[in-house]
Amino acid sequence: xxxxxxxxxxxxxxxxxxxxxxxxxxxxxxxxxxxxxxxxxxxxxxxxxxxxxxxxxxxxxxxxxxxxxxxxxxxxxxxxxxxxxxxxxxxxxxxxxxxxxxxxxxxxxxxxxxxxxxxxxxxxxxxxxxxxxxxxxxxxxxxxxxxxxxxxxxxxxxxxxxxxxxxxxxxxxxxxxxxxxxxxxxxxxxxxxxxxxxxxxxxxxxxxxxxxxxxxxxxxxxxxxxxxxxxxxxxxxxxxxxxxxxxxxxxxxxxxxxxxxxxxxxxxxxxxxxxxxxxxxxxxxxxxxxxxxxxxxxxxxxxxxxxxxxxxxxxxxxxxxxxxxxxxxxxxxxxxxxxxxxxxxxxxxxxxxxxxxxxxxxxxxxxxxxxxxxxxxxxxxx
Numbered sequence: 001x002x003x004x005x006x007x008x009x010x011x012x013x014x015x016x017x018x019x020x021x022x023x024x025x026x027x028x029x030x031x032x033x034x035x036x037x038x039x040x041x042x043x044x045x046x047x048x049x050x051x052x053x054x055x056x057x058x059x060x061x062x063x064x065x066x067x068x069x070x071x072x073x074x075x076x077x078x079x080x081x082x083x084x085x086x087x088x089x090x091x092x093x094x095x096x097x098x099x100x101x102x103x104x105x106x107x108x109x110x111x112x113x114x115x116x117x118x119x120x121x122x123x124x125x126x127x128x129x130x131x132x133x134x135x136x137x138x139x140x141x142x143x144x145x146x147x148x149x150x151x152x153x154x155x156x157x158x159x160x161x162x163x164x165x166x167x168x169x170x171x172x173x174x175x176x177x178x179x180x181x182x183x184x185x186x187x188x189x190x191x192x193x194x195x196x197x198x199x200x201x202x203x204x205x206x207x208x209x210x211x212x213x214x215x216x217x218x219x220x221x222x223x224x225x226x227x228x229x230x231x232x233x234x235x236x237x238x239x240x241x242x243x244x245x246x247x248x249x250x251x252x253x254x255x256x257x258x259x260x261x262x263x264x265x266x267x268x269x270x271x272x273x274x275x276x277x278x279x280x281x282x283x284x285x286x287x288x289x290x291x292x293x294x295x296x297x298x299x300x301x302x303x304x305x306x307x308x309x310x311x312x313x314x315x316x317x318x319x320x321x322x323x324x325x326x327x328x329x330x331x332x333x334x335x336x337x338x339x340x341x342x343x344x345x346x347x348x349x350x351x352x353x354x355x356x357x358x359x360x361x362x363x364x365x366x367x368x369x370x371x372x373x374x375x376x377x378x379x380x381x382x
Contacts, residue, residue, distance in 0.1 A: 003117035003156070005105055014105070014117050014158070015094075017151040024137050027097065028123040029130060078135035082150075083143060091136070094153045095129030102159030117156070124156070197250050200258055200266070201243040205235055207267040214267075215274040219294070232287075233296045241300045242270075245307040269314055273306035276324035280331040291335070292343045297352060301359035308369050330366040337362070 003014040018026075082090045099120040107115040126133060133152075140147040209220045220238055221231035246253060246266075256262055278286045285291045292298050309324060337346055347362075349355035364370070 001117055001119060002108075003105065003115065005113045005115065005117075006155075007113070014103075014156045016117065016154045016156060018154050020136055020140060020147050020150040020152055023095075023152050023154065024133065024140065026119065026123055027126055027133060029126070029134060074131050075135045075138065078132055079139050079142075082135060082139045082147070090150060091132060091152050093132075094155045095132060096127040096155050096157070097124040098127050098157045099124055100159065103156070120158070127157070196254070196258055197246050198243060200253065200263060201239055201246050203260070203263045204242050204246075204267050204270065205239045207264070208238065208270060209235065211267070211271070214271055215278055216299075232294045233299050237296050237300065238303075241303045245303065248307070249311075265317075268317060269310050269320075270303070270306055272317075272320045273302070273309065273324060275321050276328050277302055277331065279321075279325045280328035281335070282332055285332075285335055285338070290340050292338050292340050295340075297347075297355055298338065298359055300356045301363060304356070304360040305363045305367070305369060308364055312370065327369065328367050330368075331363070334362070334366055 001016055001018075003016045006013055006015060099122065101120040101122065103120060104118045105115050107113075136147065136150070136152070205220070208214050208216045209218070209222065211217060216232065216238075219230075219232040220235050221233065222235045253262070253266070281291075281293050285293050287294050305328075309327065313323060313327075314320070337343075344355075347355050347358050349358055
């Protein structure tokens, strides 16, 4: 196929005008899509060894509550635009494709950057443009003659590392209208340019969501407004609070090590704290919507208590839950203050940041925990 080779610094990629039919045969959809009439595109299975495909697919599959209606409305709207666009091009923007294969490019005539580009043996991975191509597939099915005339502008990246493809996905999708902030937490540990403290915090957040012994398992909202399940806190909020703590103690954390073993050790501290806190608050309060204890404002405040307590009494790990449950036992006497009714009047504040600080002060006072005054740079929120 005829392509234009584009060189920028040490990298090269290609621009191709793909006929719609040919392109749709050469891409794989790793998210499922629906049309108004009930038509659907089934998501292709991603091989376990395909880390890039697994990662990108996971962005839209990681929660049972992902709403098929959202994708359906978006795809249907795009297909309708394809049908009604007359004077303007239906697909003016490029679709970004990736193949791990190194494609052979042979120049044509005297042109330095125009030539024939071989096509990969395997299908392309869509870095950006799945919704547009899904709509095009339905359009091709419903109005084949019209759709056949469309050529899709594509940029092809080949033979790059998996990190490159993942970073490109992050760059393209990291605006507020594409991926919500909670998804960006998942991306921090995937990209090479993410700060080590952010990667560390992201890994701890992931363990709190997924580990079987985590008191917050499946209670962390990773889909923003798209989650219909009962959740306690947005992943972005949890990450910001963890990162605040990690930033403050980063010198000590880095000195001990930042590998997976050390991430798990940090997770164990947070897990043990929430187990102790759940017992201290008692079952009639913990997870009860008539109380504020498992609402974001209190979870964030309790994480600050956890940081204070960990600096005082993290070791030994053996018996930590029992020690901390005893330390946090006075929480049970605060139940009336933490009822949802009247909570915002009892903890009056100008905003969420000030209210979290107030709740934190009340909790450490009740449990006789010395709050650390260690200075820290203000971490950037996601």
